[in-house]
Amino acid sequence: MLPITIAGIGHYLPSRVVTSNELEAAFGLEPGWIERVTGIRERRYVNDETTVGMAVIAAQRAISAAGCSVGDIDLIIGASSAPQQVIPCTAAFVQRALGAPDGHSACFDVNATCISFLVALQQAAHLIGAGAYRTALIFSSEIGTRSRSTSEPESAVLFGDAAAAAIITRTPANAASAIWGSKMVTFSSGAELTQLVGGGTLHHPNDPRTTPDMNEFQMRGPAVFRMAARTLGPFLDSFFDDLGWDRRDIDLLVPHQASSHGVGLLTARLGFTPAQMYLNLAERGNCIAASIPLALSEALAQKRARRGDRLLLLGTGAGMSICAVGLTY
Amino acid sequence: MLPITIAGIGHYLPSRVVTSNELEAAFGLEPGWIERVTGIRERRYVNDETTVGMAVIAAQRAISAAGCSVGDIDLIIGASSAPQQVIPCTAAFVQRALGAPDGHSACFDVNATCISFLVALQQAAHLIGAGAYRTALIFSSEIGTRSRSTSEPESAVLFGDAAAAAIITRTPANAASAIWGSKMVTFSSGAELTQLVGGGTLHHPNDPRTTPDMNEFQMRGPAVFRMAARTLGPFLDSFFDDLGWDRRDIDLLVPHQASSHGVGLLTARLGFTPAQMYLNLAERGNCIAASIPLALSEALAQKRARRGDRLLLLGTGAGMSICAVGLTY
Secondary structure, three states: OEOEEEEEEEEEOOOEEEEHHHHHHHHOOOOOHHHHHHOOOEEEEOOOOOHHHHHHHHHHHHHHHHOOOHHHOOEEEEOOOOOOOOEOOHHHHHHHHHOOOOOOEEEEEEEOHHHHHHHHHHHHHHHHHOOOOOEEEEEEEEOHHHHOOOOOHHHHOOEOOEEEEEEEEEOOOOOOOEEEEEEEEEOHHHOOOEEEOOOOOOOOOOOOOOOHHHHOOEEOHHHHHHHHHHHHHHHHHHHHHHHOOOHHHOOEEEEOOOOHHHHHHHHHOOOOOHHHEOOOHHHHOEOHHHHHHHHHHHHHHOOOOOOOOEEEEEEEEOOOEEEEEEEEO | OEOEEEEEEEEEOOOEEEEHHHHHHHHOOOOOHHHHHHOOOEEEEOOOOOHHHHHHHHHHHHHHHHOOOHHHOOEEEEOOOOOOOOEOOHHHHHHHHHOOOOOOEEEEEEEOHHHHHHHHHHHHHHHHHOOOOOEEEEEEEEOHHHHOOOOOHHHHOOEOOEEEEEEEEEOOOOOOOEEEEEEEEEOHHHOOOEEEOOOOOOOOOOOOOOOHHHHOOEEOHHHHHHHHHHHHHHHHHHHHHHHOOOHHHOOEEEEOOOOHHHHHHHHHOOOOOHHHEOOOHHHHOEOHHHHHHHHHHHHHHOOOOOOOOEEEEEEEEOOOEEEEEEEEO
């Protein structure tokens, strides 16, 4: 048990709403297909927002909710699937754009695609728990629409743009907040099921052999679903065994909002009830790493959970990886 | 103090040696200029090696040195400035290429450019110290030559390709190994001094406005040097104060091999002696995130340090960030 709390959380959504009907027209899909197959009715797309700009607004809201000041932050972790630019890390740009004091915080990025926020939360919890830092800002800011595939509408229509951020601190005296356990595993036999093959050393942007489709997100959706269906049950059994919790103990389950098939697994086969789950998939789409913290921020804004409740944050991501964090909010 | 040890370390160097004289001819520079200005006589360039392929050989050597098996690894952290591809993380591909069991380890990447290995070491130490994992593999594998600037020879000639990897575990009973302290700070006022502006959401590879130079590394070397010269002294004073160590206590200082000016600061102004320092800059160049673990691996292979010695790993990176880890090997 780590005496760590999500002291404040906030999010930012671009104002531009893009309906599934608009995308069906753009991609030449049958009207109604997107919502029927993916569960997504609409999602947000950026106008002229940047990764850093969205992260900063979400961070300011998280700081305000936590009742701390920007000068308190001594650790900034960028937890998005894509940086604003390759070098330096996005966290450094957020430090500056937030007006956080120069030289007062450590900045780095982590990348575990859709579950980056959970990986960063686990890291921040252990670093703060051990006294290495006091106040962490974690942000996930995604403009996944930049890497949508033009030839793969079934994945392209999933993505929405959004940012979310959280302030992580030691739990104040007399508060119940705690992180009880976190678990992550990677099944690299599924590494090619969800990928973006460009942007690195294999297909460098300046390599004349690199083609535009290499810089687009590709997903073998049915294969990802089958792999998740096969691995999530044993993963959850082991996670709950280690924690000594029962699935019924969870007051709110905030899953990565991947698709209606993905989140449907949790109630259809994995032992949770619809009443336990928070879903914003229909209005937000799949916001990649921002998905889980955005859903948590919206759920808390809607009073779906309160201090003292038991929360499970759970997601799968490219890799294929699964991560879960069990906490008392 | 964390009872954590670098149980084994290993590295991989491509066979292709590129001399500074060759690069002077290629870039139209005066013969002798590169070694005089940067301290680099030669460096390695990949032939057909990949980021993952180099990482795996370094990892196998680290595993062998640690006397463990690939099945013991339950955490794999990729700590390089560039991934092999954007999605999924490079760590997942290393899990698979190593033959590590599917679903047995957590895989993610961290990015803090040149000091990524130190950030990953700090994370692994705290995660293992708290019992979240037992055996971590950290690798840094760099093909920086892919992003060399064609118009900026003074930075282009610095880079060498290499990989290094380490196995991190809890210190065995009766051994003295420990991590005594680590410290990192970021001065984002220097964010533009060292950058690669492409490859992210700001200048996406498929954006028609993205130009090839945006996908190349750019550095304002003299400004980076001035910033490092101004910030490293107070950083080190604070680091040593927190640790209760004196600079003379350090048996071996392994700095990021950035340039002769950069490493020269450590002896000229920052209180260390040449005898304390391990340098491979002349033969390896700046291997970005692989620089520090490569230098440590080579220093240990040359018996420059032994178990029980006090080591300081220290580097600056884009951000601009500084990171130091003080440990008993």
